[in-house]
Amino acid sequence: MPAVVIVGAQWGDEGKGKATDLLGSRVDHVVKFNGGNNAGHTVVIGDQKYALHLLPSGILTPGCTPVIGNGVVVDLAVLFEELDALTARGLDVSALKISANAHVIADYNRILDKVTERFLGSRRIGTTGRGIGPTYADKMNRVGIRIQDLFDEKILAQKVEGALELKNQILTKIYNRRAVTVEATVEELLSYADRLAPMVADTGLLLNQALDRGETVLLEAGQATLLDVDHGTYPFVTSSSATSGGACTGSGIPPTRIDRVISIVKAYTTRVGEGPFPTELHDDFGENLRKVGMEYGTTTGRPRRCGWYDSVIARYAARVNGVTDFVLTKLDVLTGLEKVPVCVAYDVDGVRHDEMPVNQTDIHHAVPIYEELPGWWEDISGARSLDDLPPNAQKYVAAVEELSGARISAIGVGPERDETVVVHDLL
Numbered sequence: 086m087p088a089v090v091i092v093g094a095q096w097g098d099e100g101k102g103k104a105t106d107l108l109g110s111r112v113d114h115v116v117k118f119n120g121g122n123n124a125g126h127t128v129v130i131g132d133q134k135y136a137l138h139l140l141p142s143g144i145l146t147p148g149c150t151p152v153i154g155n156g157v158v159v160d161l162a163v164l165f166e167e168l169d170a171l172t173a174r175g176l177d178v179s180a181l182k183i184s185a186n187a188h189v190i191a192d193y194n195r196i197l198d199k200v201t202e203r204f205l206g207s208r209r210i211g212t213t214g215r216g217i218g219p220t221y222a223d224k225m226n227r228v229g230i231r232i233q234d235l236f237d238e239k240i241l242a243q244k245v246e247g248a249l250e251l252k253n254q255i256l257t258k259i260y261n262r263r264a265v266t267v268e269a270t271v272e273e274l275l276s277y278a279d280r281l282a283p284m285v286a287d288t289g290l291l292l293n294q295a296l297d298r299g300e301t302v303l304l305e306a307g308q309a310t311l312l313d314v315d316h317g318t319y320p321f322v323t324s325s326s327a328t329s330g331g332a333c334t335g336s337g338i339p340p341t342r343i344d345r346v347i348s349i350v351k352a353y354t355t356r357v358g359e360g361p362f363p364t365e366l367h368d369d370f371g372e373n374l375r376k377v378g379m380e381y382g383t384t385t386g387r388p389r390r391c392g393w394y395d396s397v398i399a400r401y402a403a404r405v406n407g408v409t410d411f412v413l414t415k416l417d418v419l420t421g422l423e424k425v426p427v428c429v430a431y432d433v434d435g436v437r438h439d440e441m442p443v444n445q446t447d448i449h450h451a452v453p454i455y456e457e458l459p460g461w462w463e464d465i466s467g468a469r470s471l472d473d474l475p476p477n478a479q480k481y482v483a484a485v486e487e488l489s490g491a492r493i494s495a496i497g498v499g500p501e502r503d504e505t506v507v508v509h510d511l512l
């Protein structure tokens with residue numbers, strides 16, 4: 086029985102939530118292993134639409150144990166808001182487990198995220214402002230607050246005091262903001278402790294024991310390959326490991342136990358926030374993708390930047406993650422185009438690059454080299470097998486598969502759970 090990883094191939098919002106939900110009924114545990122409430126996953130089940138930020142998408146599947154792994158940063162106010170909202174809609178959320186080693190997003194880190202972005206001006210990252218970067222920075226600086234610290238008031242106060250010593254200097258002297266008091270932060274964090282206590286667990290142990298028993302574990306990434314702090318378009322990235330390696334460090338499941346890596350890739354490309362994006366469109370085609378694909382951020386509501394499919398990125402994602410299967414999503418959004426361009430390589434100052442350039446400046450200068458494929462006009466939302474797709478849509482899928490370095494095992498033809506063409510079984 087396998088451990089399966091789901092990762093995004095591009096800059097996020099590929100449809101990871103829908104893919105996780107699709108597999109949910111066949112898995113015993115769904116684990117979020119990185120990121121926090123910067124993520125936004127929309128899952129549509131019948132006439133119900135759910136927007137999840139911090140909770141793993143497996144929370145929507147009865148009988149599945151949702152797990153927040155040690156690699157996640159947790160905003161406790163958001164956690165309980167999301168749990169209460171789902172409970173109010175009739176879902177049973179009592180199975181949720183949270184790692185004792187996950188870090189907590191403190192109020193001062195939310196403040197610092199926002200003021201730093203303002204301070205950076207034109208050099209800003211375009212973060213979600215949720216305190217993600219400063220909280221991971223604290224973790225690496227070894228001044229972070231972990232879930233387990235909430236159960237020892239003395240230790241918690243000591244740690245908050247230690248963290249605030251430097252932060253209050255920065256807030257007051259550099260950013261001209263009010264200092265944060267140790268008491269206020271500690272009081273807020275402690276207010277969640279009683280409700281949190283029954284959910285806290287040694288999730289690494291729990292998950293490895295589940296694998297020993299032959300149960301299935303699905304590890305769901307937030308963000309995506311090009312937002313990964315090591316492998317993404319640094320510095321325009323998030324601050325966590327969003328690739329398949331992060332699934333191990335962020336959950337406590339070792340690499341030798343991972344059987345399959347499924348990467349979700351959109352049939353075109355989108356990005357939210359700043360940073361390079363070679364196939365970005367600034368014309369009516371881009372506007373059309375945004376309108377038809379409803380490309381507005383689930384978390385911040387910002388319009389997503391849109392562009393054509395980029396196979397340099399897909400090949401890179403296949404390599405970095407060890408992708409065994411791609412799920413190609415939102416193919417329906419490309420319906421109605423006469424020609425569909427696909428980026429096959431980059432031209433960087435006259436030199437052809439078939440692989441992602443290693444130099445940041447080169448990525449900024451990359452000009453896509455396109456191949457144009459013939460489009461289709463038929464409504465494909467009812468397709469459930471490859472043969473149901475019009476010949477030109479089949480050709481598009483085959484071309485993208487050939488260019489992207491791993492087989493395409495499923496194709497999204499609409500937002501609903503069942504609007505999917507299954508080519509190869511994913512589990």
Ligand code: GDP
Binds near residue numbers: 093099124126418
């Ligand atoms: P995530 O962050 O990767 O989970 O993706 P988001 O939920 O932020 O964005 C994906 C959006 O596309 C959501 O609104 C989904 O409901 C929608 N979606 C997913 N798959 C498909 C598909 O195959 N076709 C269409 N039209 N929409 C899809």
Ligand code: IMO
Binds near residue numbers: 093124210213358
């Ligand atoms: P899902 O899981 C798309 C982007 C932000 C910003 C950068 C850093 O829904 O795919 P952060 O707040 O993380 O420090 O911001 O990363 N970003 C996302 N973009 N989808 C996401 O998550 C994202 N999470 C962060 O827009 O550019």
Ligand code: MG
Binds near residue numbers: 124127383
């Ligand atoms: Mg999203």
